[in-house]
Amino acid sequence: MNTQPDAQDFQHKDTAGAHLVRAIPTARPETPVSEVITQLSGQIFDCADTVFVTDAAGRLEGIVRINDLLAHGTRTVAEIMEPEHEAVSRGADQEDIAKLAIRLNMIVVPVVDDAGRLIGAVPPEALFRILRDEHMEDLQRLAGIGAHHAGPDAALDAPIRNRLARRLPWLVFGLLASTLVTLVMVRFEETLASHVTVAFFVPALVYIAGAIGSQAVSVAVRGLATHDVSISALLRDEIVIGLGIGAALGVLSGLGVLIGFGDARLSLAVGLAVLCGGAISSLVGFALPWVFQRLGSDPALGSGPICTVIQDASSLLIYFAAVSLLIL
Amino acid sequence: MNTQPDAQDFQHKDTAGAHLVRAIPTARPETPVSEVITQLSGQIFDCADTVFVTDAAGRLEGIVRINDLLAHGTRTVAEIMEPEHEAVSRGADQEDIAKLAIRLNMIVVPVVDDAGRLIGAVPPEALFRILRDEHMEDLQRLAGIGAHHAGPDAALDAPIRNRLARRLPWLVFGLLASTLVTLVMVRFEETLASHVTVAFFVPALVYIAGAIGSQAVSVAVRGLATHDVSISALLRDEIVIGLGIGAALGVLSGLGVLIGFGDARLSLAVGLAVLCGGAISSLVGFALPWVFQRLGSDPALGSGPICTVIQDASSLLIYFAAVSLLIL
Structure with a gap:
């Protein structure tokens, strides 16, 4: 031969x-x-x-x-x-x-x-x-780092300008997308102005939504890569797990706000935002990689940065909705 | 035999x-x-x-x-x-x-x-x-999901209660850690009350710090897993890249705020926070996995959730410091 x-x-x-x-x-x-x-x-x-x-x-x-x-x-x-x-x-x-x-x-x-x-x-x-290469590529794609033409192996040896160029695009996209969360904040200017305490929990809510979401993304990327099981069964499980996580963290954070600030309605609003935000973050983090795969892209590609903005914006919307209902 | x-x-x-x-x-x-x-x-x-x-x-x-x-x-x-x-x-x-x-x-x-x-x-x-197993474990650890005793393969087949239990611990830790970012917000209550516009950019700053940091974590985990190169050379590169990313995103976000809100001092404060926050996020995201490895733990273990809180809190501190200097 x-x-x-x-x-x-x-x-x-x-x-x-x-x-x-x-x-x-x-x-x-x-x-x-x-x-x-x-x-x-x-x-x-x-x-x-x-x-x-x-x-x-x-x-x-x-x-x-x-x-x-x-x-x-x-x-x-x-x-x-x-x-x-x-x-x-x-x-x-x-x-x-x-x-x-x-x-x-x-x-x-x-x-x-x-x-x-x-x-x-x-x-x-x-x-x-x-x-080994697929492993490295998954880690990079989840973090929003572009592929290197010479393979993931060359990524650490490439000139700094090249490495910078591979990391910037998704970050610039993220910066543009973050306008969305800023707009949510602007929309609730009056609420924030009259109750500044409401603003205290904004970064923590964004943080928790991101943490829950990145777990869901990781589970989805893994599931899509290794299993031939039905997406609907995995999705159903993910919703249950998301609600469970949301409920556990919602109760904990609500209690924390109640103890720290002594405001029952604020505590309820934060707890509800964590509960619903957690469930939505799980759902989005799980569904988006699947959508990417259906569109023919790598499930890990950009799921991280895109997911996070959707999760952040929806968590904040739920939070302000709860605040509007309970406090104003 | x-x-x-x-x-x-x-x-x-x-x-x-x-x-x-x-x-x-x-x-x-x-x-x-x-x-x-x-x-x-x-x-x-x-x-x-x-x-x-x-x-x-x-x-x-x-x-x-x-x-x-x-x-x-x-x-x-x-x-x-x-x-x-x-x-x-x-x-x-x-x-x-x-x-x-x-x-x-x-x-x-x-x-x-x-x-x-x-x-x-x-x-x-x-x-x-x-x-294959190391690949799956890295994805899980970066997302703060506990190891499964039967190996990563069993993770999707395990009962829901088990999967929930493996995801909750780092999230509960994250919730406690997020008290730190809430405290930063509380500390600047007066600033927020007198300039509510300052609050608008808090979630976007947190989002950008997280995105930059997760790239640095991914680069570090990859570098520690595959390379025998010196950590100091990689760290020096990462600082340069972090400053480059911070500068690029800082200019873009500053311009965005200037165009959207017409406030030069606010624009400068946001731009500075993104610049310094980006550099710090790169540094923390890169150094923490290395510290974990030196302590004998898996570099990917919990680097995500812990890094994010440090990055969020320091970005907000820089932002409020810039606001205090430039606006108040």
Whole structure:
């Protein structure tokens, strides 16, 4: 087999093609295992951890780990191979390849063409790098840091100007979006002017909404990345958990305000804002990554900064609504 | 070799011992490669992707990938093995094992006893799971979600009460910590009462400080996990980047306030608060994960919630200081 990766494979950094090695051992199902071992000896492979079983047309029929090959000298390949194989296309997303490997306990993932013919494999070393890169990318995307063209690995070595440029865009977006929370404040100017105590709890409310929301975002990103479970079941759970968190923190914060300020109506307003704000923050933090995924973007991309503004603004609106109802 | 993992290995879920397989192929350096292949045939191994080269006492001397073994039939093991090997002890942390595998491009990591004698290996399947689990744990810890005893995999399947219990502790801590930002607000009650416009920008400032800080936390967690570079060089860069971000956002927000409210002094106060707040948020977000690591904790653990409160409180203090200087 040709060991030179195609030029086209380098065009798509995050696909199977970019990680493809072509010198991999193949065997026919009817061959005795001892014969396969003899045939493999003396050949130069890029990755010989798994032998791929193909038919006469080169179509993938099964896989045999090298362990199993060594163990069963007198049997045929067909007797020991795993026929329940799965393979990826050359254009498969690298994250999906890593997920497949973990799900099926494969350490080398076969790459096939449209006709199911084996064209190469993604070796375990590449799968390690993919898993590490996806990890780093998730951390960056959740924090609103742009992708680096040379991969997440280069992020810390890049010139400072480059690193600055990758962090500014979402922050500038965030600054524009924060006009929304400022407008909520302006809208309640009279309330603030007549009851300055109301302003005391604004930063704490914003803080709590953000903390609850970032947990929900993390749970959603994780759920979307690893599970094939229904989004509706996860969403239902998230609403229950959000209400539970909101209720617990709402009671605590209400009690705190009552003890610290001795104002029952203010205490109720803060408690209600934390309760409803917590539930909404959970909901938004969970739903937005899902929306991003449906739109074809990475769930982690920008969920953080966008979520936070929606959560902050809605928490403040609920707070001022409660204040208007209870105090004014 | 004995394929039964020791009972003691299951006591330490996150160590090499927990992932150890014992039935692995070994060879002596002086043996010809073709003979090794013959010897391996017919044996049952847990993982045969790498052959470990040992001396007469069982001490690890080198490693040979199965690819290389197949390619060089007529040479001896010593001629083709990689003598620059590294190995881990049974108690090695699983995250360190995965890092070592990626750094040295090993797909099977040898485990040795105190005398350097080979006792087993961590196979590639286990390394995949470790990388995936560390990814999920980082996401959870950054969001302030407690670890699940059955591993991050079980987190979405656990009963709702359990998931709630894992999310509440850091939030309750956050609620208590948010007393700090409320106290800052109370301390400036007179300022707020006489200039209610000052309150308008409080949630936006808190939001921007949080956004800048979570980027710095993410960069620090990534840097501590993947790099061996000096913390002081990274910190110096982070201060420069923080000042750059603060300056860019400070000018933008100052202009925004000037256009929206036509108040030059208020505009200057907001701009200064964003500038200094941004620099401090970068610094705190970067330094705190490092402090956590020095204290022996996971850098990602709680950095989020703790950082945010410090960032919020210091941004507000700077804002009110600027307001006091410029407006009152």
